[in-house]
Amino acid sequence: MLNWRCSKKGIKMAMKVYLIGSLRNPEVPKLANQIRELGFEVFDDWYAAGPEADDKWRDYEKGRGHSFKEALKGYAAKHVFQFDRKHLDECDIAVLQMPAGKSGHLELGVHLGKGKRGYILVDDPERWDVMYLFATGVFDDFNELKAELKKLKKEAK
Template sequence: MTKRRIYLASSWRNPYQPGLVELLRMKGHEVYDFRNPPHSTGFSWSQIGLDARSCTAEQYRTALLTHPRAAQGFNADFAAMRWADTCLLVLPSGRSAHLELGWMAGAGKRTLILTQDGEEPELMALLADRICISPEEVIAELA
């Protein structure tokens, strides 16, 4: 089996993310876990004084561009994206995860999407190398 370096892109609200990190690691892969990154803690908007649901566009832009914690969170995730040879987008996810998969596809890295019944179809998912519908398919694709 080939050992992969996986960037798992998803959402903090995705209940499947922790279990998939564990499963992939049990299968011998190295996995970047944005919730528990090495040498840091997972980033949240509240750490830079923002309520993501009610901040203004100006507050968002200013905090994103000037707050050291935003820079630290971005740099940790982006370094992991450069380190990884594979991106697994686990749905449901937010906009950042889709940006991450898009960047990795453009960088020529292997890209997989894990979807399930009830997810809204997305035409640009065709950028991914493979669309999987179960964790077993992901494991088989990584082998």
């Protein structure tokens, strides 16, 4: 059974949803707001880096003569990773909004591997994948996801 989160002061707080998606997907903030309207805390601040964040990091590191492996050891990579990881670790629920890339799928996998609930919102995928069965649920429209989130909220009371 899900529980409401408690702050350090013992104050009951809303369950936290980590919204996973693509930096290039303009629908991410819209979905985040829809989930907030249901009374959940939503972490989507990673989106603020902008659609070219990964490309700019790559170009910067290549300009310094670094390989991908070397770049992963740099301060920028470690900082961004720790920022996202902290919030992923804190969340109760994860929602992967498609389309998303490798990073998003890794984040969902880590979350699910901790025994937490993780959902995928995908509308008529270009490629079908049976491994989506690892997810707690797969939905093809927001109303289905909304019904599931409302159910979880009710169970947590």
